Amino acid sequence: MKINFSKIDFKKPSSLIVLLCCALTFFAGGILIxxxxxxxxxxxxxxxxxxxxxxxxxxxxxxxxxxxxxxxxxxxxxxxxxxxxxxxxxxxxxxxxxxxxxxxxxxxGQTIARRITIPEGYTINQIAQLLEEQNLGSAAVFKQLAKSYAPYDYMTTTNPNLLYHAEGFVFPDTYSISSGMTEQQILKMLVGQFDKKVTPEMRRKAAEKGINVYQLTILASLVEREARLGAERPIIAGVFINRLRQNMPLQSCATIQYILGTPKAELSIQDTEINSPYNTYLHYGLPPGPIANPGIASLQAVVDAAPTEYLYFVASSNGSHQFSKTYEEHLAAIERAN
The missing domain is CATH 3.30.1490.480 (Endolytic murein transglycosylase)
Structure with a gap:
């Protein structure tokens, strides 16, 4: 049964008596239940x-x-x-x-906060999907905002090939998201966390290597997607830095995976020939922007990149990498890895 409360005159004594009786009945029934x-x-x-x-x-x-x-x-x-x-x-x-x-x-109004963990190496697309799956926001709205969101000077770029300005700067961490937060507020919080985590000391050490925060983030995203063992992160970062200094293409398989958008167990020759500005097999230098959102370990690995003479690496079946100084050594490492 439903009552239209708007039609009840609470000023009439008879109405108040009826309501009082109903309330008393409810209390008695409530105790029994x-x-x-x-x-x-x-x-x-x-x-x-x-x-x-x-x-x-x-x-x-x-x-x-x-x-x-x-x-x-x-x-x-x-x-x-x-x-x-x-x-x-x-x-x-x-x-x-x-x-x-x-x-x-x-x-x-004392709502509970929802906890969400963003894994290291997730892309904007993956993060947007995660938010939607946990009913924290719309994936489409989050991605649309991420295309142009760049509140810090170091995020600013005029590269027309960039997919998302916020890519790379959404810091992987565990967050408490209050109910009712908008996609804009969530994105602001995640990017703000990146700005806190990348300390002035890290920025100073990167600058000593001739690397700004934007370049640091791109390199860290490559390390994040390539490395499987923590100890190898600084070595992989060192290889990428060496190749950039010698004007060699980075040839990172991770950039091809980013172009494809979905994981692929084994890349083909045709995959490495995809016409995209993110293809580091075809284009020299860094890709237009980060290819993932790196965690603090990968960011620190670039800052503390190992001084090495390695120019090549290939993944082994156990997740580790074999590093080489020359192309001939690299070919032999590929044979061993297969």
């Missing part, structure tokens, strides 16, 4: 979506068996003058909470 439920308590994350009416909230609560009566929920919310004060967000509710507790919680 509580006793019948026993001591078991189950927790739920209850989501109030923007624009939901109190009737819709009551229906959802009843379906989840968090309340025993939609009518009583609406009645008490009206008596408490909170029927129009329910706020959107995620709330933690339990089966042991009274209807009054639930009403007070849903009108308090």
């Amino acid at each position: 509580h006793l019948l439920r026993g001591q078991d308590s189950h927790r739920y994350v209850f989501q109030v979506k923007p624009g939901m009416s109190s009737h819709e909230v009551a229906t959802q609560l009843k379906q989840k068996e968090l309340i025993s009566s939609e009518f009583m929920f609406l009645l008490l919310a009206k008596i408490e003058m909170k029927a129009d004060s329910i706020k959107a967000g995620d709330y933690e509710l339990t089966t042991q909470m009274t209807t009054f507790d639930i009403i007070n919680t849903l009108t308090s």
Whole structure:
């Protein structure tokens, strides 16, 4: 049964008496239901979506068996003058909470934060999909924002071939995202974390190598996607820096994987011939931008790149790499790796 509360005249004594009787009946029934439920308590994350009416909230609560009566929920919310004060967000509710507790919680605005972990090496596309899968935002909106988002000077570039200005600067970490945060606010928080993590000392040491923050991030993204063992990160970074200094193409398979957009176990010769500015087999120098969002270990590996004479590396079946100084040594390493 549903009541149109807007038509009840709360100034009439008869109306107040009816409501008082209903409330007393509810309290008595509530105590009985509580006793019948026993001591078991189950927790739920209850989501109030923007624009939901109190009737819709009551229906959802009843379906989840968090309340025993939609009518009583609406009645008490009206008596408490909170029927129009329910706020959107995620709330933690339990089966042991009274209807009054639930009403007070849903009108308090004290929403729970959702935790999300962004893995090292994820791309903007992967992060956007992760946010959508966890109901934290729209993948399409996040990607659209990431195309032009560059709040820090070191993110600024005029390269027309760049896919996302924010690529590489969304720092991989575990975050608490408050309910109701927009995609813009989330992106701002993730990029802001990068700016905090890349310390002035790291920037200074990179500058001593002739590398600015943007170049540091690109190189770190390559290291992130190529390295499997932590100890090899500084060596791989050193190889890339050596090749740049000797005007050799980087020939990073990771850039081809970025172009393809989906993982491929083994690249073909045709893959390395794809016409793309990100193809480091065809184009010298760094790609237009980062190809992933590197973690602190890869960023630090570039800053502390190993002084080495290696110019080549090839992956072994166990995830490690064999490093070589000459092309002949590299060919022999490829044979061994196969």
